[in-house]
Amino acid sequence: MVLSHSPVDPGAAPGDATGPSLRRLALDVASRIAQPTAADRDHNSRWDAHILAELTRALPTAALTGPLVPTVLGGGGLSATETLALLEGLGQGARDPGLALALGVHAVLATAPLRAFGSPRQRERYLPRMADGTWMGAVSLSQTQGTAVVQTVRVRPETAGPGGWVLTGEIDLVAAAPVAHHYLVIAEHTDGARTAFLLDRSTPGLLINAAGPAALRTCPWGRLTLDNCLLPADAVLGTVGGAVDEVEPLLAALDWVFTSAPWLGVMRALTHDAGEAAHQQRLFGQPRIHSQTTRFVLADMATQCELASGLLYRAAAEFDAGGRPSRQNAAAARLFTAAAVRVCVDSAARLSGVLALNSDDLIARAHRDALFFTESGGGPEVQRSVIAAAALGLG
Amino acid sequence: MNRSEHRADTALDFSGIASRAGETDATGHIPAQNWQDLRDSGYLRLFHSPEIGGTGADGLTQADAMEALARACPGTYWSATVSALLCAKLISTYGAPRTHERLLQSLLSGEQLAAFAVVERTAGSDASTFRTTVRPAGSRGSGFVINGEKAKITNAPCADLAVTLARRDKSPDDDGPDWCLAFVDLRQAGVRRYEIPHMGLRGMPWGGIVFTDAYVDEADVIPVPFTELAEGMAWGWIKNAFAAIAVAESALAASIRHAKERVSFGRPLAHMEGVQAQIADSRAQIDAARLLARRAMKERVAGESVRDLIAMLKVSSTEMGVQVAARAVQIHGAAGVTRGHEVERLYRDAQMNVIGGFTSNRLREQVSEGLGHGPAVYRPFDWLAPTGLGRDAAGLDGHPILNAPAS
Numbered sequence: 001m002v003l004s005h006s007p008v009d010p011g012a013a014p015g016d017a018t019g020p021s022l023r024r025l026a027l028d029v030a031s032r033i034a035q036p037t038a039a040d041r042d043h044n045s046r047w048d049a050h051i052l053a054e055l056t057r058a059l060p061t062a063a064l065t066g067p068l069v070p071t072v073l074g075g076g077g078l079s080a081t082e083t084l085a086l087l088e089g090l091g092q093g094a095r096d097p098g099l100a101l102a103l104g105v106h107a108v109l110a111t112a113p114l115r116a117f118g119s120p121r122q123r124e125r126y127l128p129r130m131a132d133g134t135w136m137g138a139v140s141l142s143q144t145q146g147t148a149v150v151q152t153v154r155v156r157p158e159t160a161g162p163g164g165w166v167l168t169g170e171i172d173l174v175a176a177a178p179v180a181h182h183y184l185v186i187a188e189h190t191d192g193a194r195t196a197f198l199l200d201r202s203t204p205g206l207l208i209n210a211a212g213p214a215a216l217r218t219c220p221w222g223r224l225t226l227d228n229c230l231l232p233a234d235a236v237l238g239t240v241g242g243a244v245d246e247v248e249p250l251l252a253a254l255d256w257v258f259t260s261a262p263w264l265g266v267m268r269a270l271t272h273d274a275g276e277a278a279h280q281q282r283l284f285g286q287p288r289i290h291s292q293t294t295r296f297v298l299a300d301m302a303t304q305c306e307l308a309s310g311l312l313y314r315a316a317a318e319f320d321a322g323g324r325p326s327r328q329n330a331a332a333a334r335l336f337t338a339a340a341v342r343v344c345v346d347s348a349a350r351l352s353g354v355l356a357l358n359s360d361d362l363i364a365r366a367h368r369d370a371l372f373f374t375e376s377g378g379g380p381e382v383q384r385s386v387i388a389a390a391a392l393g394l395g
Numbered sequence: 396m397n398r399s400e401h402r403a404d405t406a407l408d409f410s411g412i413a414s415r416a417g418e419t420d421a422t423g424h425i426p427a428q429n430w431q432d433l434r435d436s437g438y439l440r441l442f443h444s445p446e447i448g449g450t451g452a453d454g455l456t457q458a459d460a461m462e463a464l465a466r467a468c469p470g471t472y473w474s475a476t477v478s479a480l481l482c483a484k485l486i487s488t489y490g491a492p493r494t495h496e497r498l499l500q501s502l503l504s505g506e507q508l509a510a511f512a513v514v515e516r517t518a519g520s521d522a523s524t525f526r527t528t529v530r531p532a533g534s535r536g537s538g539f540v541i542n543g544e545k546a547k548i549t550n551a552p553c554a555d556l557a558v559t560l561a562r563r564d565k566s567p568d569d570d571g572p573d574w575c576l577a578f579v580d581l582r583q584a585g586v587r588r589y590e591i592p593h594m595g596l597r598g599m600p601w602g603g604i605v606f607t608d609a610y611v612d613e614a615d616v617i618p619v620p621f622t623e624l625a626e627g628m629a630w631g632w633i634k635n636a637f638a639a640i641a642v643a644e645s646a647l648a649a650s651i652r653h654a655k656e657r658v659s660f661g662r663p664l665a666h667m668e669g670v671q672a673q674i675a676d677s678r679a680q681i682d683a684a685r686l687l688a689r690r691a692m693k694e695r696v697a698g699e700s701v702r703d704l705i706a707m708l709k710v711s712s713t714e715m716g717v718q719v720a721a722r723a724v725q726i727h728g729a730a731g732v733t734r735g736h737e738v739e740r741l742y743r744d745a746q747m748n749v750i751g752g753f754t755s756n757r758l759r760e761q762v763s764e765g766l767g768h769g770p771a772v773y774r775p776f777d778w779l780a781p782t783g784l785g786r787d788a789a790g791l792d793g794h795p796i797l798n799a800p801a802s
C-alpha cells in the first residue's frame with residue numbers, strides 16, 4: 001500500500017504562537033554562529049565569549065541572556081514556553097550541549113529564582129545586568145535536587161561584626177562558574193534548615209577552580225571553595241531557612257525541564273544526521289536506507305522526539321499558567337527525555353558510526369554527554385521517586 | 396493542571412458501562428444496556444458537525460470522551476468508535492450528503508452499527524492480496540453486486556452495515572480508480588457472517604463477512620483512489636491510540652491500588668523502590684503518549700491531516716500499552732494472571748490495539764517515508780549467499796573432505 005506524505009512539523013509543537021518561530025530563529029542563528037566551532041571548542045574545552053556576544057546580537061533583545069526577565073527590567077519578556085522553544089532551537093542549531101547548558105543555567109536556573117524570590121533591590125541590581133549578558137549567573141547542578149544528594153555548604157550567623165552570614169564548604173558541578181559574576185548557592189544551617197544566597201564572585205574567601213566532569217566540555221565548569229565567606233544580610237534570596245519551600249523546588253523543576261530543552265534539539269539533530277548517513281551508506285549492495293531495520297530505527301527516533309517534546313512543553317506551559325507547576329510533570333519530562341536521548345544517541349551511533357569522520361563529531365560528543373545528562377537532575381532514582389510519590393500519595 | 400481537573404466539565408458518565416466491563420469480557424458480548432448508555436451519553440454524535448447530526452465537539456473534548464469510554468470498557472469503546480467515528484467519517488467524507496444522510500443518522504443515533512471491512516483472510520498489511528470485487532448486477536441502473544470475503548473485522552458478526560473496500564470490476568473505457576468503498580447492507584440473503592474467538596477485547600464483536608452476489612445500490616458504490624483511504628484510516632489509528640492509553644491508565648490505576656494495599660516485608664509494596672520505578676516509568680510513558688494523542692486529535696479535528704504524527708502515535712502508544720499492562724501484571728503477582736482479574740483482562744486487551752488497524756511494522760515504514768527517506772523497497776531475500784555469509788564455517792581444521800588425510 002502506498003501512502004502519500006503528511007510530514008510531521010516539529011514547529012507545530014504545542015506552545016504559544018511565537019514558540020515555533022523562536023525555535024526556528026535560534027536554530028538558524030546557532031547553526032551559523034556556534035555550530036562551526038562546536039567540535040573544536042569541545043576538543044579544547046573552550047568557552048568563547050565572542051560566540052555568546054554574537055548569538056545575543058543575532059537574537060531578539062535579551063532573548064538569549066534574559067528570556068525570563070521582565071521587559072521593564074531589560075529582559076526578553078519571553079514566556080517559559082518560548083524560552084523552552086528557544087533552548088530547543090539552540091541545542092539543535094549549535095549542536096553543542098555544553099554551550100546550551102551554560103546558557104540555560106545562566107538564563108533560567110540562575111535567573112528565575114531571582115525573579116521569583118528576589119527583593120526589589122536584588123531584582124534591580126542583578127536582573128538587568130544578567131539580561132543583557134554583562135553578568136553571568138551560575139548554579140551547581142548538585143544543588144538542583146534539594147538535599148537528595150548531600151549538602152556541602154554550611155552557614156552560621158555572623159555574630160561578631162556587622163551581622164550577616166558566614167558560609168563554608170565546597171560545591172562541585174557549578175556550570176558557568178569560571179565566567180560567572182555571581183552564584184546561587186544553598187547552604188545548610190546547624191538545625192538542618194536551608195537558605196539560598198547570592199554569592200558574588202568578589203566575595204573574600206571564595207575560591208573558584210576550573211574543574212568539572214569529563215562531559216559537556218564546552219560548558220565552563222568550576223568548583224567553588226567557600227572559606228568563611230562573609231555575606232551581608234541582603235545576600236539572602238527568599239526567606240532565611242525557607243529554601244525548602246522556595247528556591248529548592250523551583251530549581252529542581254527548572255533543571256528537569258529547561259536543561260532538557262537543548263537535548264530535544266540535539267535529538268532532532270541526531271535524527272536528521274542518522275537519516276542522512278543511511279542514505280549515503282551501502283549494505284548488501286543497496287543503499288542502507290532500504291534496510292527495514294534502519295528505517296524503523298529512524299521512525300522510532302523521530303517518534304521519541306515528539307513524545308519528549310509533548311512532556312517538556314506541558315511542563316513549561318505550567319510555568320506560564322500561574323499556579324504551581326507540578327513537580328511530578330517536570331520530573332516525568334526529564335525522566336522520559338533522558339531515556340529518549342539515550343535511545344537517540346545509541347541509534348545515531350548505530351546508523352552513522354560512533355566515530356564517523358565526516359561529521360562534526362556530534363554523535364561521539366552527544367554519546368559522552370548524554371551519560372552525564374541522564375544522571376544529572378538526580379537521575380532516574382530521584383525523578384522516579386518524585387513521580388511515584390505523587391502517584392502513590394506517599395513520600 | 397492535573398488531568399482530572401481539565402476533564403471535569405466535559406466528562407461523560409460511563410460508570411454503568413465500567414461496572415459491566417468484567418461481565419462484557421467474560422460473556423464476549425456487549426450488554427444492551429451499554430448501547431442505551433452510549434445513546435444517552437451523546438458519545439456517538441461527538442465526532443461530527445451539526446449539519447450531519449453531530450454535536451461538533453472540539454478535538455480535546457473528543458479526546459476526553461474517547462479515553463473515558465475506553466477506560467470504562469475497551470471492548471465497548473472499540474465497537475462503538477469503529478461505527479460512530481471511523482465508519483461515519485468515511486461515509487461523511489466520501490458519501491453524498493443527501494443520499495447518505497439517513498445512513499449517517501442511523502449510526503449517530505445508535506440505531507444501527509457499522510463495520511469497516513478492509514482486510515481479508517490474506518495478508519492484511521498488503522492490499523494487493525484483497526480480492527473482494529464489486530460489479531454491475533446487470534443492465535445499467537440495476538445496481539451492483541459484491542463478492543468476496545472480509546475477515547478479522549470489528550463488528551462483523553452483528554453490524555447492520557459494512558463500509559467495504561472492494562475492487563471495481565471496470566469496463567475497458569472506465570479510467571476511474573481501481574478501488575471503491577461500498578456501503579453494503581448486511582441484513583440480506585447474500586451475506587453470511589461468522590465470529591472469530593479472540594484473545595482480548597472479548598466483548599467487541601469480531602469476525603468475517605462472506606458476500607455472495609450481495610446487492611449494493613448504485614449510489615452506495617463510491618470509487619476512491621487507494622492513497623486517499625489512508626487518510627480515513629488514520630481515524631482508526633487514533634482510535635487505537637486512545638484505547639491503548641486508556642488500557643494503560645487503567646492498568647496503572649490498578650497497580651497503584653494494589654501497591655498501596657499489598658503488604659510485603661512489613662509495609663505496603665508502595666514503599667518499595669522497585670515498584671515505585673515501575674509506576675513512575677508507566678506514569679511518564681502514558682503521559683507522553685497522551686500528550687501526543689491529544690495534540691494529534693486537536694490538529695486533526697482542526698482540519699490538518701497529521702497522518703505521520705498519528706502513525707507515530709499509533710505505534711508508540713499501542714506498544715507502550717502492552718509494556719504498561721505487563722508491568723501491572725508484574726506488580727499484581729499471581730493475582731495478575733488469575734482469570735477474571737482486571738489486569739489480566741487489560742493485558743489481553745492491550746495486545747489487540749497493536750495489531751488492529753495496521754501493524755507497527757507497516758506504520759514505522761510510513762513514518763520513515765514521511766521523514767523523507769523514500770518509499771519502502773522490498774526485494775526477494777537472495778543477497779546473503781553471494782556475500783559469503785550464507786555458509787557455515789569450515790571449523791578449525793578446515794574443510795573435512797579437502798583436508799582428509801590421503802590413505
Ligand SMILES: Cc1cc2nc3c(=O)[nH]c(=O)nc-3n(C[C@H](O)[C@H](O)[C@H](O)COP(=O)(O)OP(=O)(O)OC[C@H]3O[C@@H](n4cnc5c(N)ncnc54)[C@H](O)[C@@H]3O)c2cc1C
Binds near residue numbers: 510512514517752756
Ligand atoms: C482487534 C482487531 C480489530 C480489527 N478490526 C478490523 C476492522 O475493523 N477492519 C479491518 O479491515 N481489519 C481489522 N482488523 C485486521 C487488521 O487490520 C489486520 O490484522 C492487520 O492489518 C494485519 O493484517 P494481518 O493480521 O493479516 O497480518 P499480516 O499482514 O499477515 O502481518 C503479519 C505480520 O507481518 C508483518 N508484516 C507485514 N507486512 C510487512 C512488511 N512489508 N514489512 C515488515 N513486516 C510486515 C506485520 O507487521 C505483522 O507483524 C482488526 C484486527 C484486530 C487485531
